[in-house]
Amino acid sequence: MRLIESIRVEQGKAHLLAYHQERVSKSLNYLGGKTQSIDVETIVGQCLSDTTIDHDSIYKLRFEYDLLGVYNVTLTPYKQKDIRCLFLSTISSLDVYSYKWLNRSALLHPQISSTDEVLFTYQGCLTDTSYSNIVLETFSGERISPRRPLLRGLQRQYLLNQGEITLADLTLDDLLQCKCVHLINAMLPLGRLCLPPSLIAL
Numbered sequence: 001m002r003l004i005e006s007i008r009v010e011q012g013k014a015h016l017l018a019y020h021q022e023r024v025s026k027s028l029n030y031l032g033g034k035t036q037s038i039d040v041e042t043i044v045g046q047c048l049s050d051t052t053i054d055h056d057s058i059y060k061l062r063f064e065y066d067l068l069g070v071y072n073v074t075l076t077p078y079k080q081k082d083i084r085c086l087f088l089s090t091i092s093s094l095d096v097y098s099y100k101w102l103n104r105s106a107l108l109h110p111q112i113s114s115t116d117e118v119l120f121t122y123q124g125c126l127t128d129t130s131y132s133n134i135v136l137e138t139f140s141g142e143r144i145s146p147r148r149p150l151l152r153g154l155q156r157q158y159l160l161n162q163g164e165i166t167l168a169d170l171t172l173d174d175l176l177q178c179k180c181v182h183l184i185n186a187m188l189p190l191g192r193l194c195l196p197p198s199l200i201a202l
Contacts, residue, residue, distance in 0.1 A: 002066045002102040003027050007044060008187045009059040009075065014044045016186060019154035024065065027099050033067040043070060051075050060187060064102055078187055084115040086129075086181075086200045088172070091120045094127065097150045107131075117183075119175075119200075120150065126170040128153075135165055135182040135190060136174055143182070143190070144168050155184045164190065175200065 005024055008015045021040040028036045047061055053075070063073040089109055096106040107130040109118040119134065120127045128134060128149045133156040135145045145156055147167040159165045175181060180194045 001031070002064045002071070003100050004062065004064050004102050005040070005100065006186050007040075007061040008078070008189075009044075009048070009053065009061050012048075012053060012055040014048070014061060016154055016158055017041055017044065019158055020186070023100070023154055028065075028067065030099060031067050036067055038065055038070060043073060047073055047075050058187075080188070080193060081117070082115055083117045083183075083193070083195060084199065085117070086195060087116060087118045088200070088202070089118045089120055091122050091127070091150075094122055094148055094150060098152075100151065104130075121172070122148070124171055126172070126175060129183060132183040132185040132188060132193075135159070135184055136170060136178040137180050137182060137194070138177075139179045142166070144170060144174075146170050153185055155186055155189065159184070159190055 005020055007020055017040055024038050024040055028038065043063060044061060053059060058078040059075050060078045061075045064071040087109070097104070109130065117129050119129050125148065126134065126146045128151060133145060133149050133151070133153040135143050137143050143165045145165050145167055147169050149156065176197050178197060180196055182190055183193045183195065184190055
């Protein structure tokens, strides 16, 4: 089974490489490759040295990998999704996408279009969207992320380590009463994509 890793390259620099390395190593260990290693920094360095990039643009450096190696390394301009509606959908388990698998069929939803996104809930609590962790920002300035997400994303972990967010069990009421909901992942630092509660389809 292959996994994927997507790295943000902005102002000519690849961001959060140590976090990406940690995730890749943990994923390989999960697959049973305790002696296998993939050097993320080397992959990034080779890719960037082979490509001329615009330092004013944002790129996604993406690669696939498994116990046998690395595949399909690409560097493409990144275009942020324009989200106009956020649907809620219930899931029966938190284990549907705990690693970044290439096969994302567990997160597909029939309602999703190019301008829609789905936010999954589990036992009444908010988890993740189909491609990001979430952070609710309250009117008092608190920034809170779900305690039990589907995927413990690296941008989420970075913000926790920096003390910029806290964790709690969040419900639909919390979502409807917040100032905005931030979508975060490796390509989306906090504040880059923030949606008002009015976009939630109940």
